[in-house]
Amino acid sequence: MQVNVQRQKAHSGTTPMQARSDALVAALNEVIAVNAIRFKYGGFSTVDIINCEDSSINCVPGKAFFTINLRHPSGESLDAMEQTI
Secondary structure (H helix, E strand, O other), rough: EEEEEEOEEEOOOOHHHHEEEHHHHHHOOOOEEHHHHHHHOOEEEEEEEEOOOOOOEEEEEEEEEEEEEEOOOHHHHHHHHHHHH
16 A cells, blocks of 8 residues: 655745644654554554655655555455555
């Protein structure tokens, strides 16, 4: 499963913290949610790749990408995990 997160790219030196919409922070919150879903259903989850597009040291990322690998011995539970995500 591939997940693309889009927010607002901005300059890190001039954009106030309360005005930022950081794609990487949003993606990491989603990764934490994936882990919670794994526990809820007793399955397995792995986030394999995390990447920011057009990233630089002085830029709030506007786009992030990550992949999720889900496993469960029960097809029904695996479907439920995917639906929840």
